[in-house]
Amino acid sequence: MKAIVHVVLKKDVLDPQGKAVESALRTLGFGEVSEVRQGKFFEITLDGSRDDARARLASMCEELLANPVIEDYRVSIPDA
């Protein structure tokens, strides 16, 4: 199965890259943009049951994919 993991900086952590993208979008005329937060996206192919995969993916996020000090993560396993 394929799982999707999003990792983003926590709300209270300054995201200078997101800010730079945000101001570039405004410069391009997208004045409706009020905020951009930049993050990371992982597509992970793995074996096992969906329930096991959820737990294992959470461990992967805690141990490596995200740094819990500064980042939040979100895991989803879309229906095939």
Added chain:
Amino acid sequence: MRTVVVVFPGSNCDRDVAVALARCTGRAPGLVWHGATNLPACDLVVLPGGFSYGDYLRAGAIAAHSPIMRSVHEAAERGTAVLGICNGFQILTETGLLPGALVRNAGLRFVCRPVDLRVDGHTPFLAAFTPGERVRFPVAHMEGNYQADRETVARLEGDGRVALRYVDEAGRATEAANPNGSAAGIAAITNTSRRIFGLMPHPERVIGAELGGSDGYRFFTALADALA
């Protein structure tokens, strides 16, 4: 003092710090590849600067899980002193030996210049200096912006574990003197035992007048005396 420098794929200050240790302690360090599982007996382990694993994922994140790091953790638990410089500091936070994290510089630019630092904490790593003294080391980093939650920063401050702080020429930790946006101008911290020390600036780059300064020479010679 017996020292060991861990070399990761992408380390690029390993030789600089090896030269500094040899010159300042009178004894060349051992170099250990990240894939080794046993750390030789030593008084000080150094995680050098550079771009371990190309800074993939997050700076220091992959190196933090290198085979040698288990051995570094064990040595640290036994009281062996651990020094992380720049990428080494990032590795120490990623591996959990120091709190907080080092994120992208607030100005989004790689910062490479000498900075003034105020000596604030007590640790063998600052044996050369007196509290409140101003020293000058160069920085060279893209992810040197120290961040931690409010409680962690308050605890570091309360325990006197903020070891070095970016300051102006008058010794004030101003926004203008802060090269990367670090919380409270933090440039270096220690763990609770004061024997694990992480800093973004590079003391190994100022070990003699020919390199533009000797505060790093003082740093390493006094450290060798303090740990001997």
